[in-house]
Amino acid sequence: MLSGKLGPHIEVVRRYDRTLPSLPGYPAELNQVWTNLIDNAVAAMTKEGGGGTLTVRTERDGELALVEFGDTGPGVPPEIRERIFDPFFTTKPVGSGTGLGLDISRRIVVDKHHGTLRLESVPGDTRFQVRLPLSADTEPGGPERPEESA
Known part of the structure; x- marks a missing residue:
């Protein structure tokens, strides 16, 4: 998923918790989330022709899975958070977004x-943190049952 989005000046650090179970959910939609967060991180780091480090991290947080995307870009100014x-x-x-x-x-x-x-940001360390339940929680009469996603 990352290969076509990164330039030569972006280093990718992957820190995956391999003990996490598969997430119940809609994989195509979650991939859209991951793609949006990665695109924004890369855009922030390459804005002035520079580069940086994109960190993708997963871990268990109680009954939730944490998926975190971090970048070393300029940060999100407090006035727009x-x-x-x-x-x-x-x-x-x-024309760009x-x-x-x-x-x-x-x-x-x-x-x-x-x-x-959730967003946490200071210059040089911006993190978007996604927390998702590890068990399916669909309401009766709601959309079709979520698929398992990796």
Whole structure:
């Protein structure tokens, strides 16, 4: 998933908890979340022609799985953090972003998978943390049963 998105100046660090079970959920939609978070991290680090380190980490957090995407870019300024998940909000130049990636990601994680999506950011260390339940929690009469995802 990462190969086509990274330039020569991005180092990828993978820290996977191999003891995590498969997540119940909608794999295609979760892949969209991962892609959005990776795209944003790469864009932040290469904004000024630079590079950096993208860290992808998974671990168990009680009855939740934590999937964290970290980057060494300039960080998200405090004045825009409250709006970062709003629809049509973007910091990218006109024509480069729709401002829907984080909004859609939040909806997939929170509304569809009953998880959380959180941002922590200081210059040089920005982390988007996705926490998802390790057990399926679909409501009666809701959408079809989630598929197992790796």
